[in-house]
Each structure stands twice: as structure tokens, then as C-alpha cells.
């Protein structure tokens with residue numbers, strides 16, 4: 001390309017292409033390509049040392065942007081720590097807590113064997129106490145895997161536990177009986193079947209991730 005020369009870098013495993021442009025006077029910009037590599041556009045007059053410095057700066061900036069685009073997992077892990085401390089004496093210590101998009105039939109799941117907790121991203125945007133109660137439910141499963149009385153003694157320690165269950169039942173009910181104009185069929189393994197639904201709580205198989213909340 002006329003008036004432009006390119007240099008390649010590898011910064012911490014990220015391949016970076018620097019394009020120097022004579023037309024560029026002062027601005028430096030950067031973007032990520034689909035393959036994950038980064039293009040940094042710099043004015044041609046920059047020295048190599050300045051160029052390298054800008055590359056480092058721009059990569060840090062892009063990484064910060066990427067983190068901001070996926071908010072929530074860190075916040076969720078922090079909520080889990082607080083809830084465990086407040087209601088479970090800090091005994092529930094998940095190895096990871098994260099949002100997932102592929103849980104349409106359940107609000108949260110927990111695999112006690114490896115200590116991981118996942119919450120459905122459908123909860124995002126619901127009141128904080130609802131998210132907290134689902135999170136506390138899954139945290140309690142790290143201590144008691146089944147839905148025994150001992151489990152509910154822990155899971156129901158949140159002062160708004162009953163209110164949260166009501167909220168989620170109402171939500172599930174509305175989903176199951178959509179307004180006629182949407183024309184959506186209720187979906188689920190068993191379809192609409194009386195009072196049961198996604199928020200019904202049944203005994204999970206031992207060793208299986210918790211299926212329901």
C-alpha cells in the first residue's frame with residue numbers, strides 16, 4: 001500500500017501488525033481482527049521505540065475493552081463470596097461461578113464434584129435479590145447435594161428466599177402461557193404439565209449437576 005509500511009510483532013502470544021501511515025499525523029488507533037490478531041495504525045514519523053510503546057499501550061487498552069464487554073462473571077464470583085460469608089459461614093467455596101447462555105430450562109446449576117456454579121443469563125436484568133437467592137441455592141448445594149431438609153435450612157437463609165421463588169414461579173408461568181399474539185409454544189422436556197415447571201424442585205441424581213431451581 002502506498003505511503004504505508006508494515007511491521008509484525010508478537011506480544012504475549014498476540015500477533016500484532018503495525019501499519020505506519022504517512023497520512024496519519026498524531027493519532028494512533030488499534031482494532032482486533034476476526035482471527036484475534038491486532039492491527040495498530042501509527043503515524044509514520046514515530047520512532048521504533050515509540051512504536052513499540054504504543055503497541056503495548058494499545059493492546060492493554062483493547063484487552064480492557066474486551067473485559068468490559070463481558071461483564072458479570074467477576075461480579076458474580078464476588079456476590080457468591082459475600083453470600084457464602086453472610087449465610088453459610090463462608091463454608092461454600094465454589095471453584096468458579098459464571099453466567100451461561102445455554103440454560104433455558106433451569107436458573108442455575110451446580111456440580112458439587114468440581115465445585116462449579118453456573119447461572120442462566122436469563123437472570124440478568126432480574127432484581128438482585130432473585131439472582132442472590134438462586135446463587136445461594138447453588139452455593140448451598142456445595143454443602144448439601146440433595147434437596148433434603150438440611151439443604152433447605154441453608155438455601156432458605158436468605159431473607160427474601162420465598163419472595164424470589166415466587167418471582168421465578170411467576171416468570172416461568174408467564175413463559176409457559178405466552179400472550180396469544182406471540183404464538184410461541186411452551187417448550188420443555190415435558191411441556192406444560194400442571195403446576196410443575198422449571199422452578200419445581202426435585203431430587204437431583206447423585207453426581208449429576210443440579211437440574212432445577
Ligand SMILES: [Zn+2]
Pocket residue numbers: 137141147201210211212213
Ligand atoms: Zn437445587
